[in-house]
Amino acid sequence: MQQLNLLLTSLPDGLLLGFVYGLAAMGLTLIWGVMNVINLSHGPIITLGMFSTFFIYTRLGLNPYIGVLPIALVGLLLGILIYTAAVHRVINGPHLSSLLATFSVNMIIIGLGTAALTTSPYNVDFSAGSFKLGNATILGTRIIAAIVTLAFTGGLYLFLYRTRPGKFIRAVANNRAAAELMGVPSTRILALSFGIGTMLAAVAGGLIATFFPFSILSGSGYELKSFVIGVLGGLGNPIGALFGGLILGILEGIIPAFIESSWVPVIEFVLFIFILLVRPSGLFGAKK
Template structure:
């Protein structure tokens, strides 16, 4: 046990938590609006990583500017995914949508391994670091946190302040009633799926500025997103951010008190326990 590491490790965990939270928000938004668990979440995160990377290497665009393109790309990809894989089975039992999105997962991974191979890539970013005593904070992480916060605030404002956002929430609450009130539910569902994918890809883009990655790298973050989503309550986007921070802190802190290998046991243990004890998440029902 290393008490000196306590503060830097928690700061590090906290910062990563914001990025995890952003990824989880995409998953939870889709579930909240249409009760679909998107099993293509991980590959989509990986696509976000590659998008930022390729835009950077092919066009020499700064990764942070590239993220803007990723936002648009994610939205479009998500809407396409919705109409190709989800729309036809939107009212079918859960298993069907789970498998439909999983088939997309296979397709992305299948194509991705052919196109990108599984050689690790990394984006060469250096924004310096702040140092005080034992604490070192990388500039890239600070920017990642700021962007994650900005996107979250944007999502919040969109959902709660705009007309379209309100229809998304109406559809999430009661799709049949929303339809009766004249809301174009298909459009809203497609848009929500698009936003969910957009959030996942954006978080992938941010992660790519921090760590090296392959097309398979999304899997880890997909599992983390599941944990976060359950922590924050399935279908609750704000809960996802808090859940992300909790998970990040948990990761940061547990590594001090026990070998790194035990962290996933704690994570998944907590995950299953929360599902059993409080399936609505730690922070109450939506």
């Protein structure tokens, strides 16, 4: 009975957290789907989103949600920059090259961040109220984060399926050689895709900052979650990533009701390996 109560209180929390996990993973999986690059700078980009929210709220004294659009824009431009500087020249090389290139970017961001911000924890002490749902307390920040996630997911979907550049992205993802033959400017499209991927990661980071304390090193934990979610939802499938995020969030809500929360990563990664073994295309279908 007590466990059930605990479950009912932590489940909504986990579910809402899952939206933001999904948003971050969407960025990772989009980049993989379009150009078969695993972006190892995904984590630090999430962290940069977190610190952006911190500075907007703590230093500028503004509502952290005012930061969402500027963070998105900066994330987009940063991604285009990373693609142009580090990824483009190895895009046709073996996977190891792009892994090392994005890992280098990862190290550069963490190094600069450590120098500027140290590795000590930061906190965005912001409240958007809360309300009771049965025994559970639902935090306003989590509701807003879920809404922002849905808005970005919807926006991404419309962009990919209804606009010309979005269709170019899908065409390049599907068959780059053919797209080039049609006259699709593939380099620009790849840079744009990478930018959108990092934009989603940065926005997710900006939202997570209102939930938990963080340091410059926090990103790697979320990066790993993004991998689990990406595989769960089917790598290369951004909409699947949202559902994968929700599943992971729900697990994080349920597990602590039964066993110590230190078991959460163990169970998550056992699930990760299990999915890879029995259904490597994920629950919602991967890009072939």
